Amino acid sequence: MTNQTLLEVKGLKKHFNLGKKQNLKAVDGISFEIYRGETFGIVGESGCGKSTAGRTIIGLYDATEGDVVFDGKNVHEMNERERFDFHKQMQMIFQDPYASLNPRSTVSEIISEPMEVHGMYKNKRERLERVYQLLEDVGLNRDHANRYPHEFSGGQRQRIGIARALALNPEFIIADEPISALDVSVQAQVVNLLKQLQREKGLTYLFIAHDLSMVKQISDRIAVMYLGHIVELTDSKMLYNNPLHPYTQALLSAIPIPDPDVEDKRERIILKGELPSPINPPSGCVFRTRCAHAMDACASVKPEWQEIEPNHFVACHLYNKKVTGDHDFSQVAASK
Numbered sequence: 001m002t003n004q005t006l007l008e009v010k011g012l013k014k015h016f017n018l019g020k021k022q023n024l025k026a027v028d029g030i031s032f033e034i035y036r037g038e039t040f041g042i043v044g045e046s047g048c049g050k051s052t053a054g055r056t057i058i059g060l061y062d063a064t065e066g067d068v069v070f071d072g073k074n075v076h077e078m079n080e081r082e083r084f085d086f087h088k089q090m091q092m093i094f095q096d097p098y099a100s101l102n103p104r105s106t107v108s109e110i111i112s113e114p115m116e117v118h119g120m121y122k123n124k125r126e127r128l129e130r131v132y133q134l135l136e137d138v139g140l141n142r143d144h145a146n147r148y149p150h151e152f153s154g155g156q157r158q159r160i161g162i163a164r165a166l167a168l169n170p171e172f173i174i175a176d177e178p179i180s181a182l183d184v185s186v187q188a189q190v191v192n193l194l195k196q197l198q199r200e201k202g203l204t205y206l207f208i209a210h211d212l213s214m215v216k217q218i219s220d221r222i223a224v225m226y227l228g229h230i231v232e233l234t235d236s237k238m239l240y241n242n243p244l245h246p247y248t249q250a251l252l253s254a255i256p257i258p259d260p261d262v263e264d265k266r267e268r269i270i271l272k273g274e275l276p277s278p279i280n281p282p283s284g285c286v287f288r289t290r291c292a293h294a295m296d297a298c299a300s301v302k303p304e305w306q307e308i309e310p311n312h313f314v315a316c317h318l319y320n321k322k323v324t325g326d327h328d329f330s331q332v333a334a335s336k
């Protein structure tokens with residue numbers, strides 16, 4: 001990982017207009033930078049806006065507000081030509097390897113399609129050689145080229161999806177829950193493959209997941225997302241050793257620990273109620289309706305984004321002395 005910014009997301013919002021004056025705030029003002037060569041994780045429960053964030057960053061959705069700057073260029077201000085070139089540099093891997101591969105195309109056709117669209121390798125033979133190379137890069141082999149997606153296991157299908165994403169030699173890959181649909185035994189293999197490809201090709205990843213345990217293994221830094229907002233951001237070690245936001249603490253407490261003695265004694269933080277609707281999110285702090293520490297200020301004032309320790313940011317009134325006054329912090333520490 002370097003300290004060179006490759007992607008900058010600034011105040012990004014994506015609202016869906018549902019008609020009848022209803023506006024669904026899927027992503028509601030997120031900001032972060034991703035450094036060249038790093039894996040940046042976004043975690044949060046289903047419906048918090050992770051996929052929408054990824055799709056808006058890559059330009060599949062127009063942003064409602066805010067900027068996405070990739071390698072110095074604003075993605076949402078690119079003309080057609082620039083956007084075409086940009087797609088060579090940024091690719092996406094999807095959650096469901098069953099749905100994202102055309103069942104009627106051979107593996108070779110699936111992987112070579114982006115190369116054809118972008119006019120890479122005019123000659124079919126060269127393109128096929130590249131397909132063989134990509135298959136080897138992802139742990140498959142050239143004999144697989146003429147087969148169809150249904151002939152493969154889930155893990156192998158995800159490898160085909162990865163080979164397709166690599167076809168244009170991108171610098172940046174958004175992996176949207178790439179292992180959630182796979183058996184647990186296969187998940188680690190795919191994560192290891194992604195790590196290996198990152199080392200070999202100098203890739204930068206945005207890794208989206210709801211499972212904190214897997215994100216920890218692959219990410220350098222992690223942003224925790226809740227109801228369209230980022231509530232905490234730091235490096236993955238710090239997030240696990242010193243989670244500050246009550247939501248992060250709850251997510252961490254839900255990760256099963258393999259040792260039954262530790263697991264039995266451990267206190268689970270159960271979140272109150274359901275995830276509120278992003279159509280009408282709570283005022284002030286979006287997490288307040290499920291937070292055990294909610295104070296009066298949480299209902300009226302949006303928490304500031306603060307750096308509590310070097311490179312550890314949180315948006316929570318508990319860490320703002322102006323708001324908390326003499327609030328008892330011992331409860332928060334005990335719940336970690």
Ligand SMILES: Nc1ncnc2c1ncn2[C@@H]1O[C@H](COP(=O)(O)OP(=O)(O)OP(=O)(O)O)[C@@H](O)[C@H]1O
Pocket residue numbers: 016024025026044045046047048049050051052053210278
């Ligand atoms: N095209 C769309 N039109 C309207 N609402 C949408 C659209 N896409 C997503 N949403 C809504 O936006 C919110 C965020 O969805 P999103 O899929 O980004 O969340 P997520 O955190 O990725 O969840 P999951 O892990 O289940 O995919 C949800 O309330 C969802 O219903």
